[in-house]
Amino acid sequence: MKIAVIGTSNSVFKNNYVTALSVENEVYNLSSGRVPFYSHITTILKNSDFLESMDVVIVDHYVNDVNFYSSKLGAKYTDKLPYFYALLSRLNVPIINFFAAFYGLEEHENYDYFKLVKKLSGQFSFNILDLNEYSFDKEMYSDFIHLKREISFFIGQKLSQYLKENSLVQPSRIQGFENPFYLFYEDEFENYPELIKGRFSNSLLKLNYFELKGDVEISDHGDLLSIGYINTTKGEPLTILKINNSNFLLDGFGYYHESVPSGISGCIKLSASKLKDEAPLSLMGRKYKGNETQQTPPCLVDLLFMKNSYPDLEIPDGKANQIKLDYFNEYLHLTFPSNGHILEENEVNILKRASLDLEEINSRLSLKLMRIVKRCWPEDKIALKKMKEHRMKNKEK
Numbered sequence: 214m215k216i217a218v219i220g221t222s223n224s225v226f227k228n229n230y231v232t233a234l235s236v237e238n239e240v241y242n243l244s245s246g247r248v249p250f251y252s253h254i255t256t257i258l259k260n261s262d263f264l265e266s267m268d269v270v271i272v273d274h275y276v277n278d279v280n281f282y283s284s285k286l287g288a289k290y291t292d293k294l295p296y297f298y299a300l301l302s303r304l305n306v307p308i309i310n311f312f313a314a315f316y317g318l319e320e321h322e323n324y325d326y327f328k329l330v331k332k333l334s335g336q337f338s339f340n341i342l343d344l345n346e347y348s349f350d351k352e353m354y355s356d357f358i359h360l361k362r363e364i365s366f367f368i369g370q371k372l373s374q375y376l377k378e379n380s381l382v383q384p385s386r387i388q389g390f391e392n393p394f395y396l397f398y399e400d401e402f403e404n405y406p407e408l409i410k411g412r413f414s415n416s417l418l419k420l421n422y423f424e425l426k427g428d429v430e431i432s433d434h435g436d437l438l439s440i441g442y443i444n445t446t447k448g449e450p451l452t453i454l455k456i457n458n459s460n461f462l463l464d465g466f467g468y469y470h471e472s473v474p475s476g477i478s479g480c481i482k483l484s485a486s487k488l489k490d491e492a493p494l495s496l497m498g499r500k501y502k503g504n505e506t507q508q509t510p511p512c513l514v515d516l517l518f519m520k521n522s523y524p525d526l527e528i529p530d531g532k533a534n535q536i537k538l539d540y541f542n543e544y545l546h547l548t549f550p551s552n553g554h555i556l557e558e559n560e561v562n563i564l565k566r567a568s569l570d571l572e573e574i575n576s577r578l579s580l581k582l583m584r585i586v587k588r589c590w591p592e593d594k595i596a597l598k599k600m601k602e603h604r605m606k607n608k609e610k
């Protein structure tokens with residue numbers, strides 16, 4: 214199966230669920246950490262023909278939105294979400310919206326955004342894998358928005374098994390949908406001979422960038438939503454981009470695609486700027502913690518705009534396919550038992566039912582589950598009976 218992944222940090226780190234999917238599938242990872250869904254839109258616009266050739270596209274975006282972008286940018290960001298999903302559905306391949314586990318999600322101030330994302334996913338007939346519906350212990354997280362690598366890999370194994378055994382639904386397409394986004398990137402940057410072209414690559418990405426030394430004036434393409442850039446020098450050098458009359462810090466090492474403050478529209482002027490006083494905040498208000506003595510010019514990759522005019526979007530009335538990983542909690546806690554965890558009565562009953570259901574499918578795993586039941590309930594009649602049957606079979610051999 215050919216799978217493309219457009220994700221954020223949960224899809225980037227090594228030995229994760231994407232790695233596990235790659236064992237039995239042909240997987241193309243087009244992910245980047247610390248990005249808004251605007252970055253996903255640029256990935257779709259650049260790779261639409263390629264993505265249409267996939268058997269499935271996995272999208273991972275909500276964690277960054279809940280944790281940062283939806284509150285920072287508000288309605289002007291959230292309102293773009295249906296257009297992003299309409300662009301995804303236009304690919305005409307099954308979409309899996311991958312909801313990574315988020316510790317304490319229901320108590321988060323932006324929990325309503327999560328509910329909105331799930332609702333829209335259903336309306337666009339996406340396939341939904343919501344890991345928040347499974348029981349991950351706190352010790353299974355490396356931080357509150359990332360599961361440990363071995364847990365993520367385990368998820369990928371179970372998802373790969375699901376994809377082999379089940380069909381996915383096609384997204385709901387909007388007839389006559391017109392793309393409202395405009396992407397300014399490589400071909401158009403090359404019209405400016407004063408820019409210096411360079412090449413950046415890492416384990417996931419190979420990108421051309423354009424080093425900005427002087428001024429570049431860009432004609433009116435609508436509202437500027439976000440900017441893709443690269444910092445090629447390690448050690449957090451100071452890189453300042455001037456957009457019209459405002460300075461913004463481009464922080465981090467490697468490739469980032471970051472939102473810009475609302476209200477930047479019409480013809481815009483981009484310039485490299487030097488530090489005069491205190492370092493400005495980054496595009497999303499992050500405080501600079503790098504080396505102010507080392508200043509480098511901006512290296513731009515792409516600019517995403519929302520066009521000045523576009524038709525209203527009529528949200529489809531589809532139905533999600535909820536991906537359910539059979540016996541996932543039982544497998545999870547059997548494989549990664551928590552120290553000192555005492556199973557509740559209903560948990561033991563679930564393990565017992567799972568053992569009986571698996572008896573003809575996977576006798577070895579069935580036996581392992583029943584041993585846990587017997588350890589919890591030494592006098593359970595069914596557990597005693599199954600242990601006796603196992604001993605009799607071994608004698609016969």
